[in-house]
Amino acid sequence: MEAYEREQIIRLVKREVVPAIGCTEPMAVALCVARATETLDCRPERITVLLSANILKNAMGVGIPGTGMIGLPIAIALGALIGRSAYQLEVLKDCTPQAVDEGKRYIDEKRIRIALKEGIEEKLYIEAACQAGDDRATAIIAGGHTDFRRVERNGQVLLDKGLGSSAADEADAPALTLQRVYDFATTAPLDEIRFILDTARVNKAAAERSFRGDYGHGLGKMLRGNYEHRIMGDSIFSHILSYTSGACDARMAGAMIPVMSNSGSGNQGISATLPVVVFAEESGKSEEELIRALMLSHLTVIYIKQSLGRLSALCGCVVAATGSSCGITWLMGGSYRQITYAVQNMIANLTGMICDGAKPSCALKVTTGVSTAVLSAIMAMENRTVTSVEGIIDEDVDQSIRNLTLIGSKGMNETDKLVLDIMTNKEG
Numbered sequence: 001m002e003a004y005e006r007e008q009i010i011r012l013v014k015r016e017v018v019p020a021i022g023c024t025e026p027m028a029v030a031l032c033v034a035r036a037t038e039t040l041d042c043r044p045e046r047i048t049v050l051l052s053a054n055i056l057k058n059a060m061g062v063g064i065p066g067t068g069m070i071g072l073p074i075a076i077a078l079g080a081l082i083g084r085s086a087y088q089l090e091v092l093k094d095c096t097p098q099a100v101d102e103g104k105r106y107i108d109e110k111r112i113r114i115a116l117k118e119g120i121e122e123k124l125y126i127e128a129a130c131q132a133g134d135d136r137a138t139a140i141i142a143g144g145h146t147d148f149r150r151v152e153r154n155g156q157v158l159l160d161k162g163l164g165s166s167a168a169d170e171a172d173a174p175a176l177t178l179q180r181v182y183d184f185a186t187t188a189p190l191d192e193i194r195f196i197l198d199t200a201r202v203n204k205a206a207a208e209r210s211f212r213g214d215y216g217h218g219l220g221k222m223l224r225g226n227y228e229h230r231i232m233g234d235s236i237f238s239h240i241l242s243y244t245s246g247a248c249d250a251r252m253a254g255a256m257i258p259v260m261s262n263s264g265s266g267n268q269g270i271s272a273t274l275p276v277v278v279f280a281e282e283s284g285k286s287e288e289e290l291i292r293a294l295m296l297s298h299l300t301v302i303y304i305k306q307s308l309g310r311l312s313a314l315c316g317c318v319v320a321a322t323g324s325s326c327g328i329t330w331l332m333g334g335s336y337r338q339i340t341y342a343v344q345n346m347i348a349n350l351t352g353m354i355c356d357g358a359k360p361s362c363a364l365k366v367t368t369g370v371s372t373a374v375l376s377a378i379m380a381m382e383n384r385t386v387t388s389v390e391g392i393i394d395e396d397v398d399q400s401i402r403n404l405t406l407i408g409s410k411g412m413n414e415t416d417k418l419v420l421d422i423m424t425n426k427e428g
Contacts, residue, residue: 001183008174009184009299010192016302017199017269020089020261022065022254023358025058025311026075028145028264031091032128033076034083039153040137044080044130050117052125053420054311060423061359063216063254066095067103070254076112077103080130088146090258122163123311124264144310145264176303177398178343182326182336185296196294197287199260199273206257207243207274210250216360219367220246236282237374244274244370248363262298262320263305267362271320272297275370276327285331297327300343307405313416314408315353317362321369322346329377340397341385345376347404348386348393354412356419 020027029049037044049072051059056072064075075092082099083091106112117125126141140150142163151159174180185193211221223232223242232238247270250257261269276297280290301323308319322343329342349372353365379385388395392403 019258023062027089030075030079032126032141033079035085036128036130036137036139037080040130046131048113048129050127054123058358065256073107077106181299200277202260203273207247210246215253216249219363240275240278245363245367248366252360268316268320272301272323275324293327293331297323300326312408313412315355317366317369318350321373325373325376338380341380342376344385
């Protein structure tokens, strides 16, 4: 692979694999509010936030770091009061108890309005309008969680990038195939891709922090207790499940713990990282093997998300766990062909798992995804694969991936609408 092609892929990975504190959807909303507030240049008296359905769905039931609270109002209030847009998805990392108290008062004063944005097709859309006296500032994020498309103050347009393209398009993202992903991960000079080890350090620390606390449904901590020894066994498999679900427990509960995200999702970053890390460490693999397996996992996720989109009705663990299954298969000594088998097995199994918003129970779905990742890798190493006469699987693995993403991005749109309708109309 030519040096310029490697550089292009490295830029893509560095753009998509970034640190985040808290669920990326409410953090993106807080980021948008922070930018609008900075543009207003004073504390807003009123804030109106208009959102796409997918953003609203993913922000309704998740904990906001450092607040002990759930949902968008506190994220919006803090975005205005202490948020800094320069921090990107760590926008609220300066949060203090005093700021939370002030945010609660801001909410009680009914200064915040949240509504769906009508008449848009973009699934990731955030519009924040801040007002103080006769002054008004608006910021719009679309396409990507940190991708500002428009900023204006009192009718003066300060930024206008349009809504027709995403940040990835603008950066001339490389055209990927699974073969190209594999070739890059397994042959790139090690020093050029060593940065991917940051995902192992940050996400493993998040999991270990969760074991010392009591976050969400406590699935990761639970799996490390009596159940691990009495039922599941003290094994690499059980450790993969506990570490992955533990990091998700902490993140979804709103712990002030950073994780390395992938394609705008912390849970995707966790699921692409920790199964590979645990398998490598407990199998005695070298640092180089870990680096290459992590790159294979993360770049596979990025590749699949290129055609799926940032947000969809399909649970992100399907995509992220497919990446980790590739990484585990390679660490087992699998060839490229066997890695394609792992992908085919994953698509045949998990396609159709719905996303019903970000919330503590995401740890359950993540655990389902990574357990399937291990199963698919084991099957692949035995040269067992779901064939093209079965379901949506095609002889060509890249076409199978496109079949998966077509279902997630197009076929499940009505499912997405129904899920949001159910979520917003529950009693209580």
